[in-house]
Amino acid sequence: MLDQDPNSLARRTASLRRAGELAGGERPFALITVVRTEPATSARIGDRAIVFADGTLDGWVGGGCIGPTARREAIAALEEGMPRLVRVTPDTAASQPGVRMARMTCASEGTADLYVEPFLPRPTLIVAGDSPVAATLAAIAPPLGFRLLMLDAGTQLSLGEVPYPQDSWMVVATFGEFDEDAVEAGVRLGLPYVGLLASARRAGQVLSGLRARGLGDGELAVVRSPAGLPLGTSGQEGISLSIMAEISSLRAESRPSFSERQERESTGEPDEAVDPVCGMAVEVACARDIFEHGGTHYYFCCSGCRRAFEEEPEKYLAQVSIR
Structure with a gap:
């Protein structure tokens, strides 16, 4: 059911208004809309966000677990020039034709389906x-x-x-x-x-x-x-x-095919890391809490997780190895 909360309605309206202003301009962007959810997730059906080619996200499509995936899929859609439906879920094994699966790493283990629509400037x-x-x-x-x-x-x-x-x-x-x-x-x-x-x-x-x-x-x-x-x-x-x-x-x-882009992604540097304390996906480029241990950099969703890791790194590394 569409969320009728006034604040949520205002957010969705603002994103649509911004997309209307940007459409037909010279700056590429993708409009992301939440089209389906399963508890528990902070995303609501109808939530929207705009993602620009540099990864800047303006709007709301869910919390920290969804944000990195939303950015990555938006940039990929801009490269490919085609819309896509993305399911962020803890159960990526249950694939569905026409739906791209992305892992939900939050403890809430909810699911959110995102419709990602690229808007490219005219050549x-x-x-x-x-x-x-x-x-x-x-x-x-x-x-x-x-x-x-x-x-x-x-x-x-x-x-x-x-x-x-x-x-x-x-x-x-x-x-x-x-x-x-x-x-x-x-x-x-x-x-x-x-x-x-x-x-x-x-x-x-x-x-x-x-x-x-x-x-x-x-x-x-x-x-x-x-x-x-x-x-x-x-x-x-x-x-x-x-x-x-x-x-x-x-x-x-010049527009990369899906298989070419997938191959490029698999051989490139990862843009996400997993917080070894809570298991949350962390966007490497934007991470503020970073700690080096044994010659490896670890990325955290917040300072609390970083401090916990600093105190008992071996405990959390053991947890990571059995996940």
């Missing part, structure tokens, strides 16, 4: 130049869902204009005018693709000039010339179509 197409191809790209990009940013010789490209560079794509269609400066700006901003419309000779000159400016071959690997897929088309419309097809293909490839 940005940066077009440098005022050539016919540039004009055609400017016409076809918005209907394909791209935010458009046009550059001329006097425009300075910055993170303020491109706040989400990992999904921003650049085409330099200046045909010899400020092409080296434009390509350099895109590369230094960390864009995944800088398409350069130029002859093979001119493209070589641009790349040589950029190497002289200190850019390495690894950085210049994002520069594509000739730009576009080989569709056999010609004219400004055909060239523009081939470029947008190439960008669309690269966007699809």
Whole structure:
């Protein structure tokens, strides 16, 4: 049953209002909604929170045991670009199709189902130049869902204009005018693709000039010339179509599949630790209570658990070994 407590209603309303303000903007975020619970848990059906790409959580979807899981799943949903249903439960063996299982480590042993919905900013197409191809790209990009940013010789490209560079794509269609400066700006901003419309000779000159400016071959690997897929088309419309097809293909490839992301997570550093005293999951990056024993760092949910461990570390390490 939906919690009608005025404070809870105010929290949910605030999260929805904030999500409405953020939607369609340039900052990626995920909206998490509690859709089901089993006692005992502090989460209530309808509780909501917003999680940003840096892990910042604004709102409420439960106590300290759920928070780290909510952050992790929100960031994963942003990477994948797909919503997900996550069950935080002490019984992760009882799996269900379409539901991701995450362990509840709190002593309360309740269950909470979280619906995690990512909101990503529109991809940005940066077009440098005022050539016919540039004009055609400017016409076809918005209907394909791209935010458009046009550059001329006097425009300075910055993170303020491109706040989400990992999904921003650049085409330099200046045909010899400020092409080296434009390509350099895109590369230094960390864009995944800088398409350069130029002859093979001119493209070589641009790349040589950029190497002289200190850019390495690894950085210049994002520069594509000739730009576009080989569709056999010609004219400004055909060239523009081939470029947008190439960008669309690269966007699809750059989004990690579930199996790839799972493999990356399994080989990376853990983002959670288990409090050896109470068994609670602790977010390593945000942990305040840390104690080193025998060359190993242990993380605690609170100072009380840390002090208890400091007094009798072997007692709690023995408990951990039999859990």
